[in-house]
Amino acid sequence: MKNTLPLVLMLSVLLGSCSPGATGMFAGLEVETKIPVGTLSKATVSSMAEDSGHFYVAGGLKLYTRSLVSLIDSATWTDSTSTITGASQVLAVASVAGHVFALAGDGTTNSVYKLTSSSWTSSPAWGTALTLSGGENPVGFVPVIGSDGRSISSLLVVTESPLINGTKGGFNKVYLFTSSATQDGLASLNPSGVKLSSPVTSAATDGTSIYLANASYLWKTGANLATPAVISYSWGQDLSTVLSVSGTTALNGLYVGTKALGTAGGSVFLSTDSGATWTSVTTNTKSAASALLCFTTLLLPKDATRIYAGTLGSGYGELRATAFVATPSTETSNTGNYDVSTLPTSVVTFLYATADGTTVCLGTNSLGLWTQGTDKTWKQQ
Amino acid sequence: MKRALIVLATLALSFPALAAQDQVLTFDHRVVGDRALTIEMGPVLPLFTQSFLGTLASTNLTPGGSLGLDVDFYLNDLFRLGGGIRGMAAFGPNGHTLFVVPLMFRTTWELKSFPWSFPVGISTGVALASYNSHAWMDPFVVPSAGVLWNMSPSWSFGLTASEWLLADLYFGPSPATTDSRFVHLFDLSLAAVYHF
Numbered sequence: 001m002k003n004t005l006p007l008v009l010m011l012s013v014l015l016g017s018c019s020p021g022a023t024g025m026f027a028g029l030e031v032e033t034k035i036p037v038g039t040l041s042k043a044t045v046s047s048m049a050e051d052s053g054h055f056y057v058a059g060g061l062k063l064y065t066r067s068l069v070s071l072i073d074s075a076t077w078t079d080s081t082s083t084i085t086g087a088s089q090v091l092a093v094a095s096v097a098g099h100v101f102a103l104a105g106d107g108t109t110n111s112v113y114k115l116t117s118s119s120w121t122s123s124p125a126w127g128t129a130l131t132l133s134g135g136e137n138p139v140g141f142v143p144v145i146g147s148d149g150r151s152i153s154s155l156l157v158v159t160e161s162p163l164i165n166g167t168k169g170g171f172n173k174v175y176l177f178t179s180s181a182t183q184d185g186l187a188s189l190n191p192s193g194v195k196l197s198s199p200v201t202s203a204a205t206d207g208t209s210i211y212l213a214n215a216s217y218l219w220k221t222g223a224n225l226a227t228p229a230v231i232s233y234s235w236g237q238d239l240s241t242v243l244s245v246s247g248t249t250a251l252n253g254l255y256v257g258t259k260a261l262g263t264a265g266g267s268v269f270l271s272t273d274s275g276a277t278w279t280s281v282t283t284n285t286k287s288a289a290s291a292l293l294c295f296t297t298l299l300l301p302k303d304a305t306r307i308y309a310g311t312l313g314s315g316y317g318e319l320r321a322t323a324f325v326a327t328p329s330t331e332t333s334n335t336g337n338y339d340v341s342t343l344p345t346s347v348v349t350f351l352y353a354t355a356d357g358t359t360v361c362l363g364t365n366s367l368g369l370w371t372q373g374t375d376k377t378w379k380q381q
Numbered sequence: 382m383k384r385a386l387i388v389l390a391t392l393a394l395s396f397p398a399l400a401a402q403d404q405v406l407t408f409d410h411r412v413v414g415d416r417a418l419t420i421e422m423g424p425v426l427p428l429f430t431q432s433f434l435g436t437l438a439s440t441n442l443t444p445g446g447s448l449g450l451d452v453d454f455y456l457n458d459l460f461r462l463g464g465g466i467r468g469m470a471a472f473g474p475n476g477h478t479l480f481v482v483p484l485m486f487r488t489t490w491e492l493k494s495f496p497w498s499f500p501v502g503i504s505t506g507v508a509l510a511s512y513n514s515h516a517w518m519d520p521f522v523v524p525s526a527g528v529l530w531n532m533s534p535s536w537s538f539g540l541t542a543s544e545w546l547l548a549d550l551y552f553g554p555s556p557a558t559t560d561s562r563f564v565h566l567f568d569l570s571l572a573a574v575y576h577f
Contacts (some may be wrong), residue, residue: 021515024432024560025479026549030438034474045411202438330555340513 045363049092063087098180149300214323257295282324336377423570445471
C-alpha cells in the first residue's frame with residue numbers, strides 16, 4: 001500500500017493535468033489534412049478586395065494579386081508591389097465593378113489610388129493619387145459592411161488632420177467613398193461637442209443609417225454621414241467593431257464588439273431596435289485556452305448560421321444564435337485544421353466573405369491569409 | 382517372480398529421475414528471483430483507428446519510433462512478471478508530434494530451445510498521449526512475441542514484435558463520445574536483455 005500510494009498520486013496528477021481539447025485526439029488526427037505553405041503564409045494581411053473575379057490583398061506594404069479560379073485552389077499570388085509603393089490597404093466597393101481602392105505611401109504621406117484597369121492583369125494599373133477635399137493625409141481604410149453582414153457597401157477613408165503649429169491634430173475627418181459616383185461622394189464627420197481623437201475603427205450600415213465605432217463611442221449617421229449622433233450606452237470597454245445584420249436570419253440585429261480591458265475580456269452587445277436598447281451576448285469573454293478575448297472584427301458568412309468574431313491574438317470565435325462559442329470547438333476541430341493551424345493564436349486583422357459566398361477569408365498579422373471553403377477546412381494561401 | 386517385478390517397477394519409476402540427472406542445465410535456465418532488464422528500440426508503424434461502430438480509418442500519422450525499458454522477475458524458468466515504461470513518437474500531417482508514453486504491467490512466457498528463447502507476452506496499463514498541446518490518458522493492451530538469442534548467462538539479444546491497442550476513450554460532451562477510438566500501432570523493436 002505504501003509503495004502504490006505514490007504511483008496512484010502520480011497518475012492522479014497526470015490525469016488532472018490532461019487536457020483533451022475539443023475533439024478526440026485520434027478522431028481529430030483522422031480528419032487533419034496538410035496545410036500547404038502558400039505565397040502569403042507569413043505575410044501580414046490587413047485587407048482584401050475582390051473585383052470582377054479577381055482578388056487583391058494588401059499588407060506589410062505589399063500588394064498581392066491573383067486571378068480567381070477558386071480561392072482555395074493552389075494558384076499562387078503575384079507580388080504587385082511595384083505598381084504602387086507601400087500599399088498598406090486595398091478595399092473594393094462590392095456593388096460596382098472597378099471600384100477598387102488602395103492606400104499607399106510611406107506612412108507619413110499617404111495617398112488613395114483607384115484601380116483603372118478594365119481587365120485584370122498581374123500588374124494592375126492604378127490612377128493618379130486622389131486628393132481629399134480637405135487636404136488631409138489618409139491613414140486608413142474602414143469598410144462599411146452592408147446589411148447582409150458581409151459585403152462592403154462603401155468605404156471610409158480615415159484621415160489625419162493637417163499639422164497645427166507643427167503638431168499633429170490627431171485623427172479627424174472620415175470620407176465616405178460610396179458606389180454612386182465615379183470619383184465618389186465625399187462627406188465628413190464633424191460631430192459637435194466631441195472631438196474625434198481616435199480613428200474610426202469599424203463601420204456598418206443597415207441600409208438606412210451608418211454606424212461608426214470610434215473609441216468608446218458608437219455613432220449613428222444618415223446614409224451620407226449626415227447628422228451624426230452618439231448612441232448612448234455604457235459599453236465598459238472601447239469599441240472595436242460594429243456589424244449590422246438584417247434579412248431573414250435569426251441573427252438579425254446590430255452588434256458591437258469591444259476590446260479587452262485590464263483583467264476583463266471583450267464583450268459583444270446586440271441591439272434589435274437600431275441601437276435604442278442593448279443586450280449582452282457575451283462579456284468577459286475568454287478563449288478555449290482561457291486567454292482574454294479582444295474582438296477585432298465581425299462577419300456573417302453567406303450560410304448565415306453564425307457570426308464569426310475575429311480576435312486579437314486568439315483566432316476567432318463564433319456567435320451562434322445568442323451564444324458565443326470560443327474556438328476550437330468540437331465543431332471547428334472536427335471540420336479540420338483549425339486546431340492544428342496557427343489560427344488559435346493569430347491576430348485576426350479582417351474577415352471577408354467572397355462574393356460567391358463559398359469562401360470565408362481571414363487575414364492575420366504575420367501569419368498569412370487563411371481561407372475556409374464549403375468543406376469548412378481551413379487552408380493557408 | 383514377485384521380487385523380480387518389484388525390481389522392474391522400481392527401475393521403471395526411477396528412470397525419469399535418472400534421465401533428468403542426464404539433462405544439461407544450459408545457462409538460459411532461470412530460477413525464481415532472477416531478474417531481467419530489457420531495453421527495446423525500434424520503429425512503430427501506425428496501422429489504423431477504429432470507432433465504436435467498427436469504422437476503420439487511417440491514423441494519419443507518419444511511421445515513428447519507440448524506446449522502452451522493462452524490468453521482469455522470474456517466477457520459474459518459463460514465466461516472468463514485470464513492468465516498464467515506453468516512449469513512442471510519430472508525426473501528424475502538419476508536423477505536430479504525437480507522444481505516447483505507456484506505463485505497463487506485463488507477463489511473459491518464454492518458450493526455449495537453447496540458445497534461443499521465444500518470449501510471448503501481454504502488457505497492459507495506461508498510456509499518456511500528447512498531441513498539439515492536448516494530452517489524455519488511454520488504457521491499452523499490448524500482445525507481443527519475439528525471439529531472443531542467449532549470448533551468455535547475462536545477455537540476450539533479439540527482436541520483439543508487438544501490437545499496441547490503445548483505447549482513446551471520451552465520455553462527452555466535449556470531446557464527444559463518438560470521438561472515442563481504438564488505435565492500432567505495430568511496434569518492431571530490437572531488444573537487449575540483461576539478466577541479473
